[in-house]
Amino acid sequence: MSLGRVLVVGGDGQLGVELRRRLAADAAQVLATTRSGRLADGGACEALDLGEAEAIAPLLRRLRPDHVVNAAAYTAVDRAESEPALAQAINAVAPGRLAQACAELGIGLVHFSTDYVFDGRGQRPYREDDATAPLNVYGRSKLDGERAVAASGARHLILRTAWVYAADQGHNFLRTMLRLGGERDELRVVADQRGSPTPTWLLADAVARILERGIAEPGVRHLAAAGETTWHGFAEAIFAEAVARGLLARAPRVLPIATAEYPTPAQRPAYSVLDTRSLREEYGLELPDWREGLRVSLDGTSHNG
């Protein structure tokens, strides 16, 4: 079955790359945008700077995709504290304009949001309707983006995910740990923030399934790997799996530290595990445990969900 024409906005981000790869198998045509109008692999695509929101509607009118998947965002959590206007423009204003154009043209929209919309004082996995209270600029801008998309009237899904990584590309914790682990004997990693590391292939598989079934009930859904760990636990797992595969000669020592011992400009939630039941039931998804997600990512085997 063909998914028709799908436009991936932000086609060279870590999620955008994986979406293009995954959807190419099922879609009649995968279109993409980057800021420059070129893909990192040299291919051509559409140019779209999300800082210029007035360019969005004309582009969609010209391309007329069946679905838009928005994988673009301002994701530099610490830098956002000193660039709040830019974070707001990319994460809130642009998604709102994108969604309005989708509503006008009858295009379905899949948009991504984050666990950082929560303050982390929860005691059990967060459900979609739990109260949001972002602790940082990035989280606030993403929450405003959710609200703008919801208000647009577009047939949409807002997928809140968490701790996203890919083994082969992008700026992410896995790749940072593999790099630092090769350089140092000892790392200090926070052990009091809990969440669920989620590979981009899992997200791309879920999007393919969603587009295949269609967006029935608009709204927010949670989508992340199952289970939970801390950044320290994730780091330990990364080194164990990397050494087992010969990706690293030996694991560094990973000292568990408190958040207070790793000061950063942005405050982060202490607990942001997401309850994914709603999306799993609605779309018949089986979400792997985060550790299995890590293994598959490092094996480089592509998964079909």
Ligand SMILES: NC(=O)C1=CN([C@@H]2O[C@H](COP(=O)(O)OP(=O)(O)OC[C@H]3O[C@@H](n4cnc5c(N)ncnc54)[C@H](OP(=O)(O)O)[C@@H]3O)[C@@H](O)[C@H]2O)C=CC1
């Ligand atoms: N990374 C994570 O841990 C998590 C991410 N998410 C969400 O998932 C989605 C995908 O994130 P991820 O793939 O990790 O993000 P990346 O940072 O890897 O990719 C984001 C993409 O957005 C593009 N972009 C940023 N600003 C602009 C702009 N002004 N105009 C056009 N493009 C722009 C970037 O392009 P360029 O490189 O040119 O700046 C980049 O290609 C986002 O909505 C994010 O908020 C949710 C939870 C966790």
Ligand SMILES: Cc1cn([C@H]2C[C@H](O)[C@@H](COP(=O)(O)OP(=O)(O)O[C@H]3O[C@@H](C)C(=O)[C@@H](O)[C@H]3O)O2)c(=O)[nH]c1=O
């Ligand atoms: C590199 C490093 C980080 N840390 C800590 C800092 C932070 O609390 C945690 C993770 O660091 P990062 O910078 O990768 O995390 P961060 O940029 O906060 O990751 C977030 O990105 C945004 C886009 C999201 O939406 C979130 O879901 C989440 O994935 O690990 C250490 O304790 N030791 C280290 O050596």
Ligand SMILES: [Mg+2]
């Ligand atoms: Mg980061």
